[in-house]
Amino acid sequence: MPLKHAKSDRRVPSFYRLVAAVIFVAFFLIALWVFSSPSQRPQELLNEVSSKVENQLGADESSSSRETFVEKEEDALEPDEKEEGDLKLSTSKENVATKQDSKSQAENTETIDDAVAEDIQEDGSNKGKSDRDSETSPRDDQQQVDDGIVGARNSADAEKSSSSTTDEQEKTLSEVTGTAKLPEALPSVAQSELTTENTEVSGSWTTQAKESIKEKEQESHLKAENESAQNAGTNQAAVPQELEDREEVKKQDEQVKEELEKSDPYHWKLCKGGDTTDFIPCLDNQEAIKKLPTTIHYEHRERHCPSNDESDLCLVPLPKGYKPPVRWPRSRDEIYYNNVPHPGLASYKKDQNWVKKSGELLIFPGGGTQFKGGASHYIDYVEHVLPDIAWGKHTRVILDVGCGVASFAGFLFDKDVLTMSFAPKDEHEAQVQFALERGIPAISAVMGTQRLVFPSNVFDAVHCARCRVPWHLEGGKLLLEINRVLRPGGYFIWSATPVYLHEAEDVQIWKETASLAAAMCWNQLARTADSSTRIGVAIFQKPKNNFCYEHRKRKRPPICKDNEKPDAAWYVPMQACVHKIPSEDGERSTEWPQEWPLRLEATPSWLSNMPKGLYGKPAAEGFRSDADHWKRVVEKSYMQGLGIDWDAVRNVMDMNARYGGFAAALTTRPVWVMNVVPTSEPDTLPVIFDRGLLGIYHDWCESFSTYPRTYDLLHADHLFSRIGKRCNHLRIVVEMDRILRPQGWVIFREKVSIMNEIEPIIKSLHWDIRFSYSQEKEQLLAVQKTMWRPASTDTIQ
Structure with missing residues (x-):
């Protein structure tokens, strides 16, 4: 018996060795099959083999075998792929050990655990992938060039190869390990945020287009033309045969043109003529400027936009030697000469x-x-003269008239003050372009014959340091325009030679301007000179109510008529009249906003009186919902998942700003945001200013009043779908290319149907698609502009 037992003990190990060898070979063959046939479903076979192993060796040995398989799979990865797969592999071990069903998880990718998604974000493995074009899928290996400016990108071949490898590897891992794949690696919160939760509806809000007088005239003229065309259409039978023949030839020409465009729809050429590197279409329309009857009121510095028929689409060339800009805050003190080569x-x-x-x-x-x-000494001196100005608390948003190179605005950032600087183009060579290259808010504009493109009663202060504006002439029309945009109780800070010099001309200008200010019921708070610099400053305050206006002995300047609406600003002529100050309870501008930074989050009290806001719900409720929405999107998606180097971003534009929620969510970053409210959209710009942010009206059917290469990031949230067919989408994208700096970014949030139209334009401009994600009928796209320009020989006049 002992001998028999001993013989039996010797046979058992041989049997188990055979079984182990079979199992090892089986696992090895399955592993080879996994990587050679990623489209199969090896999990089912793995479960069958595992079941047999459990029957023969027990659950413990089976678990150990599964771990061995995963370890072999991990070893099979290439080094760079292995690093990306670390988190998924570790997750796979847990899933296999707990026998989770991979098929059910794959069918429920929309319900990914937020904690897991956040871990993936922190691990850096959350890479965006184009869901329609693998060539533009990002493997965003960024490299630092020229003072740390991030601008590198892999070649197209490297991106294609890397993207393809990543797609196949992630698909294989998700099937083998039972781990659900993130939908195109979108950050966790973006799954619920892409479909805009705040859907806009028509409401009681007015639009700038409706407010503006000239817009109404244009609408009336267009209506008359349409009626005339309809009347002409009723007499088609009387059209001569010759005219019909001409129409037939025209149709044939259009068909030929369409066929050519289908084969090669975009023939990009560089703009030619004059200094095209600084080309601003609506300010450099020489044909229109030549036809002006007079330029005495600076009409030649105002906007004169070419029509679609008059301007061929072209791309602005780069200055020779252009390089990525110096980063903020160093850029406030120095910039590259080649980027703005104006000595x-x-x-x-x-x-x-x-x-x-x-x-x-x-x-x-x-x-x-x-x-x-x-500039810092001057800023401190002004606050010394008037402590109530309280930079960065009571006074937050300022308009700087005739800004020069905007050093005043640049150093006010130290005081937590935002300044909208403006000056006419070329009055002093490229001064506004210098400001923007430095990272300081500025636009090209002039106080001529038309109103400034801002609502009434929004700026906490207006500043003019030797701006040479003739405030006292023509009934005080220009100073009355400043009165329109200045908040009740706001300050006008005037530092010019008439304030402190005693030449005959200066004395006369001071006398007439001070008299005009008194007639406008402005209170002169100070007139003094700095003993150390001998530069003087005068400070006036706009009244807070209409008491003075109602008790003036001399009704000059007159009160504006009811049809001269104070908020109308888009192509509206200036008027030499004074607008009444809002006085009814709950009306806008009857109260000064809370001190900064409280005003950023505070709901403007006057919104509570609006029963319907942008999103159908009460305005105050919609405002808070909008603020929360953009906080989540910026923090959880934009900052972590799009691959943007935010340290290289300074100048930002929100092209469809609504309540300014996107800009508010960025206030913790060292950036500033130009909030654009399209003229056809609800007039929410006063809300933006009440929050202590900057903004402007604009019609995207026209060019924006800024130099080329002045913004680091453009945010286009449902801009194209809101504009509809009123504006040419191609021209808007070309305008975005003009104002965007090379290596700058655009974030599109748009309907998929519209992005299908825009994406070919983007690719033709050689922009890199760094991130793309679609959910239902919505798409999020992050693209980066490159240094590409057409060949210099391909130019158009």
Whole structure:
């Protein structure tokens, strides 16, 4: 018996060795099959083999075998793929050990656990992938070039190969391990945020187009033309045969043109003629400017946009030697000369500390004609003269008239103050372009014959340092325009020679301007000069109510008529009249906003009186919902999942701003946002200013009043679908290309049907699609502009 037992003990190990060898070979063959045939479903076979193993060796040995298989699978990965797969592999082990059903998980990818998704974000493995074009799927290997500016991208072949490998590897891993794949690797919150929760509905809001007088005239003229065309259509039978023949030829020509466009729809060429590197279509329309009867009121510096028929689409060339801009905050003090190659201002103002050229850089000492002690000293002096101005608390949003290179605005950032600077194009060579290259808000504009493109009663203060604006002429029309946009109780800060010099002309200008200010019921709070610089400043305050207007002995300037609406601003002529101050309870501008930063989150009290806001719900409720929505999107999606190097982003534009929620969510970042409210959209721009943010009206059927290459990031949230067919989408994308800096970003949130139209344009411009995700009928797309321009020989006049 002992001998028999001993013999039996010797046979058992041999049997188990045979079984183990069979199992090992089976697992090895399955592993090879997994990587050679990713479209199969190896999980089912794995479960069958595992079941047999459990029957013969027990659950413990089976579990160990599964772990061995996963380890072999991990070893089979390439080094760079293995790093990406670490988290998925570790998850797979847990899933296999707990026998989770992979098929049910794959069918429920929309319900991914937020904690897992956040881990993936932190692990850096959340890469965006195009769901329609693998060539543009990102493997976003960013490299640092020129002072740390991020601008590298892989070649198209490398992206294609890497993207293809990643897609197959992730698909294989999800099937083998039972781990659900993130839908195109979108950040967790974006799954619920892409479909806009705040769907806009028509409401009681007015639009700038309806407010503006000229817009009404244009609508009336268009209506008359349409009626005339309809009347002509009733007499088609009387059309001569010759005219019909001409129409037939025209149709044939159009068909030929359509066929050519189908084969090669975009024939990009560089703009030609003059200094096209700084081309602003609506300000450089020389044909229109030549036809002006007079330029005495700076009409030649106002907007004169070419019609669609008059301007061929072209791309603005890059200045020779252009490189990614210096980053903020260093850019406030120095920028690359080749990016803004204009030495004239440095020479013209060399004794006034505006700007100096030093090698490849332009240096901004922070001085200026009125800032002999530096901009910071001047800012502190103004607050010393009037402590109630309380920079960055009581006074948050400022308009700077005739800004120069915007050093005043640049140093007010230290005080938590946002300043909208503006000056006419080319009055002093490229001054606004210098400001934007430095990372300071600015637009090209002039106080001429038309109103500024801002609503009434929104700026906490208006500043003018030696801006040479003739405030006292023509019934005070220009100063009355400042009164229109200045908030009741707001300040007008005037630092110019009439304030502190005693030449005969200065004395006369001061006398007439001070008299006009008194007639407008402005209260003169100060008129003094800095003992150290001998630069003077006068500060006036706009009244908070209509008491003074109602008790004036001399009714000059007159009160504006009821049809001269104070908020109308898009192509509306200035009027030499004063608008009444809102006085009814709950009316906008009857209260000063809360101190900054509380005003950013506070719901404007006047919104409570609006029963219907943008989204169908009460305006105050919609405002809070909008704010929460964009906080989540920016924090959970934009900052983590799109691959944007936010350290390289300074100048941002929200092209369809609504309540300004996107800009508000970015206030913790060192960026500023130009909030654009399209003229055809509900007029929410006063809400944006009440929050302590900057904004402007604009019609995207026209060019924006800024230099080329001035914004780092454009945010287009349902802009194209809201505009509809009123504007040419191709022209809007070309305008985006003009104002966007090379290596800058665009975030599209749009309907898939519209993105199908826009995406070919993007690719033709050689923009890199870095992230793409679709959900139902909506799409999120993040693209990066490259340095590409058409060949210099391909130019059009």
